[in-house]
Amino acid sequence: MALRILETCINCDVCAPACPNGAISQGELIYEIAPPKCTECVGHFDEPQCMVVCPVECIEPDPAHPESPEMLQRKFEALQREMANA
Template identity: 75%
Template structure:
């Protein structure tokens, strides 16, 4: 699934620069995640970096955009055709 930022967001600005896909941008009131670009960091890291840095834990999976790991990895390849995906034990690609 893509992730979503809830209205609990405090606009602290820490998530946007952590996204290796450029999926996070400021919306009208809070940050938003573009589900077409969100791979939950599959292909880049072991876990979503925005979730790791969020101080208020307001970034859950978006039930409106269900995707399995294979679909997220396919999105990674579409967004980054020149990159080799990260695998556990490798150095992150971002």
């Protein structure tokens, strides 16, 4: 499932550079994760890097975007194809 950033985000700027898919960007008030780009780092790392670097632990699974590990792997592969064709 895609991840989401909670309102407890302190805008510390560490999560966006850690995301290998470029899924994290500054929103109006806090950082936001684009579900179509979030693979929970499947294909890149063993665990979501944004969660690893977040100092306030404000990133969690987004229940609005449930995805199995297989679905995340397919999303990763599709994103890689898009990047190769860009």
